[in-house]
Amino acid sequence: MTEYHNPYSCYSCGGKCTVEVTDSLDGHMLECDSTCSVCGKIHPWATGFYLMDEDSQPPKCETYTNGAFLG
Numbered sequence: 205m206t207e208y209h210n211p212y213s214c215y216s217c218g219g220k221c222t223v224e225v226t227d228s229l230d231g232h233m234l235e236c237d238s239t240c241s242v243c244g245k246i247h248p249w250a251t252g253f254y255l256m257d258e259d260s261q262p263p264k265c266e267t268y269t270n271g272a273f274l275g
């Protein structure tokens with residue numbers, strides 16, 4: 205089962221994030237910028253995954269499995 209990244213959870217530290225939607229379709233969020241309220245980092249997210257190069261380090265964010273899009 206695919207585990208998608210929760211954009212409300214920080215990729216770097218798992219802290220709570222503020223999400224600014226940058227693209228959506230039929231009310232479903234396709235892309236957003238996720239700003240962490242704990243470490244202050246901004247991570248781009250699109251269709252279920254953070255767009256990060258740091259895959260050497262396992263993401264600290266929460267995950268979900270019920271589909272790529274958030275509504």
Ligand SMILES: [Zn+2]
Pocket residue numbers: 214215216217218219240241242243244245
């Ligand atoms: Zn963080």
